[in-house]
Amino acid sequence: MEIQANNILLNLRVKDQDDLLRIISQQAVCCHYTVSAKDLYISFINREKDYSTGLQEGFAIPHAKSEAVKAAGIIYARLLSPIDWQTYDNQPVTDVFALMVPKEGAGTRHLKMLSNLATALLDEKFKRKLRSLKRSDKIAHYISKEIGVDKI
Amino acid sequence: MNIVGISACPAGLAHTPMAAKALEQAGKELGYHVKMEQQGSMGPVNAITQEEADQADFVLIASDQKITNMERFKGKKVLNVNINVCIKAPKAVLKKCVSVVKGD
Numbered sequence: 001m002e003i004q005a006n007n008i009l010l011n012l013r014v015k016d017q018d019d020l021l022r023i024i025s026q027q028a029v030c031c032h033y034t035v036s037a038k039d040l041y042i043s044f045i046n047r048e049k050d051y052s053t054g055l056q057e058g059f060a061i062p063h064a065k066s067e068a069v070k071a072a073g074i075i076y077a078r079l080l081s082p083i084d085w086q087t088y089d090n091q092p093v094t095d096v097f098a099l100m101v102p103k104e105g106a107g108t109r110h111l112k113m114l115s116n117l118a119t120a121l122l123d124e125k126f127k128r129k130l131r132s133l134k135r136s137d138k139i140a141h142y143i144s145k146e147i148g149v150d151k152i
Numbered sequence: 153m154n155i156v157g158i159s160a161c162p163a164g165l166a167h168t169p170m171a172a173k174a175l176e177q178a179g180k181e182l183g184y185h186v187k188m189e190q191q192g193s194m195g196p197v198n199a200i201t202q203e204e205a206d207q208a209d210f211v212l213i214a215s216d217q218k219i220t221n222m223e224r225f226k227g228k229k230v231l232n233v234n235i236n237v238c239i240k241a242p243k244a245v246l247k248k249c250v251s252v253v254k255g256d
Contacts (some may be wrong), residue, residue: 050162051162053166061166063166088240089240108194111165115168115169122239
């Protein structure tokens with residue numbers, strides 16, 4: 001699993017959560033994480049129905065673990081204006097990490113990276129630094145470095 | 153206080169490790185020993201041994217999912233807490249659990 005500039009969507013203009021998850025699903029086709037944007041979108045929505053993946057301070061982590069996903073991956077979207085999302089602090093969302101894993105055989109290394117990303121979002125320093133970066137290649141590099149499997 | 157627990161969520165990807173880490177960090181700050189086993193997509197991570205289970209003051213289950221291997225905790229007080237509350241307010245969760253166990 002690599003995180004490159006095309007895993008990062010900056011200054012995204014979306015009208016709501018639904019719109020965003022559709023755009024992320026399209027981007028996932030470009031990143032070869034899925035062949036069906038529609039099926040991936042449905043997986044995100046279904047997980048969201050279990051309970052919201054909104055966190056706090058503007059972050060959310062929608063995820064899909066389904067047959068629609070062909071390879072594990074992450075897409076980060078930074079929104080131009082906040083959207084409504086059910087979150088712990090009742091604040092709208094501006095920063096979204098979409099996590100995707102195949103239903104079976106994701107591989108421990110990839111799962112560990114996703115786990116590292118999730119726990120990094122508990123860390124104020126990570127969030128602050130992430131938001132301070134403005135270029136997609138720098139952001140991709142920073143995320144890769146922070147969640148690399150060598151760093152436990 | 154010696155606390156052991158298990159976190160688990162529907163996909164086992166993100167909330168499971170987040171809750172575990174949040175509770176362990178909160179434990180450090182409050183001066184409690186907290187060890188959380190993650191029952192997520194990687195299988196058991198940071199598994200709790202029978203010895204650790206025996207020594208625990210109580211067991212915290214951060215999940216609404218089916219938890220495996222609960223027989224380790226036979227005879228122990230088990231408290232169930234919503235996994236999202238554990239991520240959102242881990243210190244408050246630990247304090248509340250401790251006060252329940254102490255019977256305050």
